[in-house]
Amino acid sequence: MSRYLALFLLFLAQYPRFETYRIARVFTGAPARPRLTTPEQRRNRSAIIDGMRNGPNFAGHYTVVDWPCGPGCIHHAIVDAKSGAVFAPPASGELEYRPGSALMIVRTNCVAGTPGECDRDYFVWSDQKFARIESTRRE
Numbered sequence: 001m002s003r004y005l006a007l008f009l010l011f012l013a014q015y016p017r018f019e020t021y022r023i024a025r026v027f028t029g030a031p032a033r034p035r036l037t038t039p040e041q042r043r044n045r046s047a048i049i050d051g052m053r054n055g056p057n058f059a060g061h062y063t064v065v066d067w068p069c070g071p072g073c074i075h076h077a078i079v080d081a082k083s084g085a086v087f088a089p090p091a092s093g094e095l096e097y098r099p100g101s102a103l104m105i106v107r108t109n110c111v112a113g114t115p116g117e118c119d120r121d122y123f124v125w126s127d128q129k130f131a132r133i134e135s136t137r138r139e
Contacts, residue, residue: 015120015122015134015136016103016105016122016124016133016134017103018098018100018101018103019101020103021101021102021103021124022100022101022102023059023060023099023100023101023102024060025060026056026060026061026099026100027055027056027060027061027081027082028055029081029082031052031055031056031063031079031081031084032080032081032082032083032084033084034048034049034052034079034084034086035083035084035085035086036048036086037086038086040075041077041086044067044075044077047065047066047067048065048067048077048079048086050065051063051064051065051066051067051077051079052065052079052081055081056081056099057097057098057099058078058097058098058099058101058104058125059097059099059101059102059104059125060099060100060102061080061081061082062078062079062080062081062087062125063078063079063081064076064077064078064089064095064097065077065078065079066095076088076089076095077089080128085128087128089104089106089130090104090106090121090123090130090132091106091108091121091123092106092108093106093107093108093121094106094107094108094110094118095107102124102125102126103122103123103124103125104122104123104124104125104130105120105121105122105123106120106121106123107119107120108120108121109138111138117138118138119135119136119137119138120134120135120136121134121135122134122135
């Protein structure tokens with residue numbers, strides 16, 4: 001094994017991984033109607049409802065939806081497909097998530113043209129809230 005491959009594998013091993021925070025089942029039923037409780041959620045009703053059409057894409061039964069808010073700006077909401085409850089993401093930035101995992105990675109301060117060079121915050125979704133478990137800052 002080359003030295004570079006070994007270093008890369010060591011790098012991967014030290015950060016939270018989606019597989020570590022697996023969700024047993026992904027919800028496949030009809031999604032509940034979103035319960036829009038804040039003025040911002042109500043203003044973005046169409047975007048939230050449209051975003052739910054493809055079903056859960058995060059933590060088993062949640063759907064992360066997004067909509068543009070201007071050049072280089074995207075707003076997000078997280079909707080529980082079972083109850084319709086709407087939650088805010090843990091932080092602003094580019095979100096990375098999986099249907100079968102409770103891990104969400106938020107990338108910020110990315111270097112233009114190099115998506116790998118970003119600050120990263122790692123959050124786990126549990127009991128309808130996020131807990132930050134790790135943060136990395138680019139050099």
